[in-house]
Amino acid sequence: QVQLQESGPGLVKPSQTLSLTCSVSGGSISSDRYYWSWIRQPAGKGLEWIGRISASGSTSYNPSLKSRVTISMDTSKKQFSLKLSSMTAADTAVYYCARVLGSGSAWVKNWYFDLWGRGALVTVSS
């Protein structure tokens, strides 16, 4: 079955850029049925959607993070990646990658996260 796995450094210094990669196994990353997303969760807190990318490379970002976020796709490696610049302690969180699926009509779909990676803990500290 399809699995997602995050990878990247667990410790980032303040002001540096976080780079995380999500590897997709057991299925296609190139299907136009899906988007691929990053979501994060600070310890003891709720979930925050960061952004999404399609197989063609079309992106959409959370306005609250848009100035610092870049999500990219490498279909040949079956990976998509997150870069988050100017990291601060407030960015310390578990970062999840997830597959996004749409249901409903072609005009107005309901988008949901049907598969998740296990998560990667990222700590911002000097």
Add this chain to the structure above:
Amino acid sequence: DIQMTQSPSSLSASVGDRVTITCRASQSISSHLNWYQQKPGRAPNLLIYATSTLQSGVPSRFSGSGSGTDFTLTISSLQPEDFATYYCQQGYSSPPWTFGQGTKVEIK
């Protein structure tokens, strides 16, 4: 952005109890509401999408209802493995997609 508000933030219940969690959207989202279960140290797991459709493998004691701005998740008979935190998420059309703050279901 569409804001999602869950209530209660936490609840205590016993095995066998019927449990209801409410999620309210700041504007109408039609039926574009999804529910997730998260256990400590684990990633969220999709339970219900499009308000009331159970994800494959999810027990039938879970159900969802609502439309517009008000939605509910019901667990008809709480089981030991259901003690967890539950999140609603609106998937209405274009992003940003947003989550409720979570409801923690604890053992009474």
